[in-house]
Structure formats: C-alpha cells, structure tokens
Amino acid sequence: MRCDIVRELPWPQEFTARVQRNEFVNRWHGKESELARQIAVEGPRYLQAFADGDPDNTAVWFGEAAGLIDTIEPAAAVIERIVADAANVR
Numbered sequence: 001m002r003c004d005i006v007r008e009l010p011w012p013q014e015f016t017a018r019v020q021r022n023e024f025v026n027r028w029h030g031k032e033s034e035l036a037r038q039i040a041v042e043g044p045r046y047l048q049a050f051a052d053g054d055p056d057n058t059a060v061w062f063g064e065a066a067g068l069i070d071t072i073e074p075a076a077a078v079i080e081r082i083v084a085d086a087a088n089v090r
Contacts, residue, residue, distance in 0.1 A: 005035050006046045018067065020060035
C-alpha cells in the first residue's frame with residue numbers, strides 16, 4: 001500500500017491518479033521524500049489551499065481518460081458528432 005503523502009491517506013497500489021500540473025505538482029514532483037519530511041507544514045498548507053479553492057496549491061484531480069484528450073472543440077461540434085455516431089448504430 002502506498003500513501004497519499006500530503007493528505008496522509010493510504011493509497012492502494014492498484015489505483016493510479018491523474019492531477020493537473022500546477023505549482024504544487026511542480027514544487028513536489030520527484031521530491032516525495034522531502035514532502036514527507038515537511039508534512040507538518042505542508043499538510044495543513046495543502047488542506048488550507050483546498051478549503052480556499054486554490055487550484056495552484058492543491059491537487060486538481062482528473063479522470064484517467066483526460067489523457068486521451070488531444071483537441072479542444074466547441075460543445076456543439078462534439079454533440080453533433082455524438083448524435084451522428086448514435087444514428088449510425090443499429
């Protein structure tokens with residue numbers, strides 16, 4: 001079992017996670033041991049950032065499928081494609 005260091009939660013080995021790259025990630029990625037050593041300061045700082053809705057200093061979680069997005073399209077185009085694809089399924 002791994003650990004979500006900053007929230008001090010057990011994290012099952014079989015589950016992965018995807019978060020947005022932001023100031024928090026840039027500050028601690030690859031420095032997990034240092035984060036663990038600084039948990040008395042960084043844990044409360046992280047929780048306060050979460051409570052404040054500060055997306056730069058807390059994790060912004062995504063579904064695993066977020067990595068499959070390679071273009072940004074207008075919603076209307078996406079809906080039209082879904083409707084067209086659905087009409088062709090019989």
